[in-house]
Amino acid sequence: MLIRRCAVLFLEPREDLDIDWTSLFAGEGALGATMRWVALAPHLGEEVEVTLPEMAALGDIGFTLWQDRAGCEERHGADHVARLLQAGLLIGDDADDATGAAFRERDETLRSQHWRPLSAAAHMFSRWGDMRVDKGMQFPSFEELVVSYGTPPGPAIERCADGQAIMLPPPERxxxxxxxxxxxxxxxxxxxxxxxxxxxxxxxxxxxxxxxxxxxxxxxxxxxxxxxxxxxxxxxxxxxxxxxxxxxxxxxxxxxxxxxxxxxxxxxxxxxxxxxxxxxxxxxxxxxxxxxxxxxxxxxxxxxxxxxxxxxxxxxxxxxxxxxxxxxxxxxxxxxxxxxxxxxxxxxxxxxxxxxxxxxxxxxxxxxxxxxxxxxxxxxxxxxx
Ligand SMILES: Cc1cc2nc3c(=O)[nH]c(=O)nc-3n(C[C@H](O)[C@H](O)[C@H](O)COP(=O)(O)O)c2cc1C
The missing domain is CATH 3.40.109.10 (NADH Oxidase)
Structure with missing residues (x-):
């Protein structure tokens, strides 16, 4: 079986903040931070969490040339390669594997459109599905925004001193x-x-x-x-x-x-x-x-x-x-x-x-x-x- 990496992939070090109850009760800082790596592959449209060995494999297996799976397994371990194939981050050429074929089809579609990689990620990961007011879509009023964030930056800026600006006549109707x-x-x-x-x-x-x-x-x-x-x-x-x-x-x-x-x-x-x-x-x-x-x-x-x-x-x-x-x-x-x-x-x-x-x-x-x-x-x- 031949494999290669999906065409577009970004890896984001994600920080999850949480209340650290032990520290809180000990009278220390209440926030705890957990780090994890998230793979953003636009052809999947969903985030996938990855481990360091998996990231090493993704960094080593290129997205253009097909490579022998056995060789990749030797370098990175069969389990890691299998998991990345299952997640759709590695693409296989096995015609009998329906899930793999579906990932391959999405990857081919992405390749065929000539997306700029960053743009594909920006687009695919800024979409909403079933977003509703009660699920987090909020429409705060200006008054509420000012309470939360203070007053906004002013509506216009001045780039020269008083008297230096060339005053224009009012436009005709x-x-x-x-x-x-x-x-x-x-x-x-x-x-x-x-x-x-x-x-x-x-x-x-x-x-x-x-x-x-x-x-x-x-x-x-x-x-x-x-x-x-x-x-x-x-x-x-x-x-x-x-x-x-x-x-x-x-x-x-x-x-x-x-x-x-x-x-x-x-x-x-x-x-x-x-x-x-x-x-x-x-x-x-x-x-x-x-x-x-x-x-x-x-x-x-x-x-x-x-x-x-x-x-x-x-x-x-x-x-x-x-x-x-x-x-x-x-x-x-x-x-x-x-x-x-x-x-x-x-x-x-x-x-x-x-x-x-x-x-x-x-x-x-x-x-x-x-x-x-x-x-x-x-x-x-x-x-x-
Ligand atoms: C890119 C864009 C997104 C907008 N999104 C919303 C929106 O989600 N909800 C809404 O009520 N109005 C939306 N508006 C309308 C603006 O709120 C509106 O243009 C602005 O308040 C100025 O008012 P006016 O269009 O009556 O001059 C949007 C306008 C633009 C250009």
Whole structure:
């Protein structure tokens, strides 16, 4: 049997702090610290604790060339090699071993996407699954934050002495102002309002749709959209959860930017969409009455095709989604509605619902929009002249 190490692996010395009861009762310091090594391998998506001899084996067995298992066992011990294979940190070529084959498949998927190793780890280990308010997702108010952390750093900084700054004239009003000043993050949506088809159609097409296709080289196509995108590649896919959209049955869809069409993925009743809405935004109940919610998920392969193993590629994917969400905000504002964007989302639940592979489809954010209810149950920050 041949083996090699998984493609991407980071080892973190983890410190666990605990109350040391013996010291506490002896009148000494109450905190005790335990150290352990944690392996972060993005193809697994889960942390694995490792021992020092296992770390030595992982540092010795390379991730490119396949090696004979027997030789590795001789150097590092059969038990350690077996345990690392079982944990998926070493990859074997044994076709009859189903667990090993599953690890190999995940490792191959990771390799095929051209992730930058640090970015893959950042992405895979910052996802939430089933995060809820009662499990640790907290939304402290500003007042509570100030009590805990003191006042925040000021909202603006000065980099030169008084009198040295060049004072600029006030800007003249222009056409974009009406929309810019009306935009705000909505947190009080009308739970009964239905989003008209025409409004949903314009929002989706202008925010996420293609305005033209160009062949940059033989069989290499890019889309022109109304937001910028790194390399012009537009890797961000748009998934829609329709709760109350006129002419669209409640459920999950993929928005096709060229066909300008919603591709059905799963039919749901309104109780199911309401439950999933809560889960998607980690219990932020102020968002869940939005009739249309949108998942922005980067198809990493599209960007990494050009920016392979690239230090800036992950950053570009996040920026791309930010631009799309702002365009979406402005279009919703123009249509007389507030919108929202949130990164506090349960990626794992979203991936499961929409059938996305986190090594290929990176859920970045969730947006939504809808009519305002007129209530102010949750704080909003509208522009006040
Ligand atoms: C990346 C990002 C993440 C955000 N996440 C949340 C969130 O989790 N919950 C929330 O209520 N608002 C969220 N917001 C909205 C901000 O709180 C909001 O933009 C900010 O308070 C300013 O208000 P305004 O958008 O009305 O001007 C997010 C905004 C951005 C850009």
């Amino acid at each position: 222009a056409r974009l102002d009406d929309t810019l000043f009306q935009r705000y993050t909505g947190r009080n949506f009308d739970a009964a309002a239905v989003l008209p088809t025409a409004t949903a159609s314009r929002l989706l097409q202008r925010a996420f749709g293609s305005q033209g296709e160009r062949e940059m080289a033989p069989d290499a196509f890019v889309l022109k959209k109304l937001s910028p995108s790194a390399g012009g590649l537009h890797p961000t896919e748009v998934y829609v959860m329709a709760q109350r959209v006129e002419g669209v049955a409640p459920g999950l869809y993929h928005y096709h930017p060229v066909r300008h069409a919603l591709e059905p993925l799963a039919a749901m009743d309104t109780a199911q969409t309401a439950e999933l809405a809560m889960r998607m935004v980690a219990d932020q109940d102020w968002f869940v009455d939005a009739p249309m919610m949108i998942v922005l998920a980067a198809r990493v392969e599209r960007n990494f095709w050009k920016y392979r193993n690239h230090a800036k590629a992950y950053r570009a994917l996040l920026l791309d989604a930010g631009h799309l969400s702002q365009t979406f905000y402005l279009l919703a504002t123009e249509a007389g509605m507030p919108a929202f964007v949130t990164a506090a989302v349960n990626e794992v639940d979203i991936e499961r619902a929409f059938g996305l592979d986190p090594l290929k489809d990176m859920v970045v954010a969730v947006c939504g929009c809808g009519m305002a209810s007129g209530a102010q149950d949750t704080v909003e920050m509208r522009y006040e002249p």
